Amino acid sequence: MSKSFFIRDYRAEDFDAVVILWRISREKSLPEFQRAKGHFFYEDQGYFREHILKDNKVWVVEMENLPVAFMAMKDDFIDQLYVHPDYQNRGIGKALLDYARQLSPEHLWLYTLLINLNARAFYEKNGFVAEKFGVSPPPESEPDVEYHWRKRYSLPFKKHETNIP
Numbered sequence: 001m002s003k004s005f006f007i008r009d010y011r012a013e014d015f016d017a018v019v020i021l022w023r024i025s026r027e028k029s030l031p032e033f034q035r036a037k038g039h040f041f042y043e044d045q046g047y048f049r050e051h052i053l054k055d056n057k058v059w060v061v062e063m064e065n066l067p068v069a070f071m072a073m074k075d076d077f078i079d080q081l082y083v084h085p086d087y088q089n090r091g092i093g094k095a096l097l098d099y100a101r102q103l104s105p106e107h108l109w110l111y112t113l114l115i116n117l118n119a120r121a122f123y124e125k126n127g128f129v130a131e132k133f134g135v136s137p138p139p140e141s142e143p144d145v146e147y148h149w150r151k152r153y154s155l156p157f158k159k160h161e162t163n164i165p
Contacts, residue, residue, distance in 0.1 A: 005092060007099050010058035010070065017067045018060060019048050025082040029118060037140055052080060059099065061092050071096045076104040097126050097149075106151050111136065114143035123147050 010018070023044050027034045039047070052058065056072035056079050068087040072080040078100055083093045100108055110128070112119045113136065124130070124147075132146035 003090065005061050005063035005068065005090075005095070007059050007061055007095065010053075010060050014060050014067050014070075015045075015048070018058075018070050019045050021067060021084040022048065022070070022080070022082050025084060028085040030113070030116060033113070033115065033142075037142070039139075055079065059096070061096065063087060063092075068092065069096060071100065073100060073103065076107050076109060078108055078110040081110070093122060094126060101149070108149045110147050111144050112147065113140070114145055120145060120147075123149075 019041075023041065027038070052072050056074045058070060058072045060067045061069035061083070069083040069092045070080065071078060081093065081096055083096075097108075108128075110123070112123065114120075114133065120130075126149070128147040128149045130145045131148050134144055134146065136142050136144040
């Protein structure tokens with residue numbers, strides 16, 4: 001199994017694979033939450049098409065000719081960052097954060113659910129600081145955390161050799 005991956009722009013033909021990896025990632029990370037508040041697959045497809053793609057620039061991490069992760073950003077806001085569970089702990093999420101830092105070198109921010117302890121630990125390990133606690137908008141309406149990364153209080157990040165355009 002190859003360990004190399006690269007970050008590239010999202011392409012229309014990625015749609016099904018990326019929506020599936022997004023769904024699987026959510027189901028594996030928070031199974032009880034997804035059972036209680038999850039949506040049908042066609043709803044995920046609609047939200048991805050009508051909100052994520054329309055409101056953000058999207059990048060895909062490709063490994064072994066498959067999309068294994070994606071990140072959606074608008075300016076300095078990371079709206080979505082998901083790595084397929086089978087590809088976690090390989091540096092892919094960190095590479096996406098490093099890429100985001102190249103795009104927005106002074107500041108990044110994002111939200112994650114308060115109950116998503118793995119995501120919170122990941123962001124904190126990578127220099128993000130919880131600055132605000134609140135409630136996510138509907139349909140979730142769940143406690144969330146607003147995280148910020150600022151260059152002034154962060155360790156230097158490593159630029160990955162991942163064929164970043």
